[in-house]
Amino acid sequence: LDHEDAMRASVQRLLEGKAVFLEAMDEMGFRTLRNHGSFTHVAFGEMAPDIHAALSEVAYYRQDFAQDCLKGFSRFSVAPKELFSPIIASIQEVIQ
Numbered sequence: 001l002d003h004e005d006a007m008r009a010s011v012q013r014l015l016e017g018k019a020v021f022l023e024a025m026d027e028m029g030f031r032t033l034r035n036h037g038s039f040t041h042v043a044f045g046e047m048a049p050d051i052h053a054a055l056s057e058v059a060y061y062r063q064d065f066a067q068d069c070l071k072g073f074s075r076f077s078v079a080p081k082e083l084f085s086p087i088i089a090s091i092q093e094v095i096q
Contacts, residue, residue: 014038017081024088028095033073041073047094048072054090 001007018040025032025042033041044051052063052074062075076087 013080014078017084018078020081021076021084021088024084024091028091038078039075040078041070041075043072044074044091045072048074050094051091054094055087058090059087 022032022034022040030045031043035041048064055061059076061077065071065073065075
């Protein structure tokens with residue numbers, strides 16, 4: 001790679017963002033699926049319709065799955081924590 005340092009810094013930013021997002025979801029009591037991919041899954045349960053409505057103008061993500069193993073989970077692509085901040089704030093507004 002010509003820019004290995006920049007690539008590693010970018011990966012670190014994404015991993016930090018993923019950790020911040022998952023920690024926030026855990027603190028709010030939502031079920032999450034941990035993985036090593038560039039995405040993460042969250043189950044919003046009964047609050048899903050309200051959360052999806054709140055996020056409609058804030059984020060582009062997969063809201064639900066038809067497959068039984070992922071039914072009820074939403075999938076978010078990994079992003080730096082700055083991009084997750086408005087998503088987290090919108091979800092917090094809904095649950096308060």
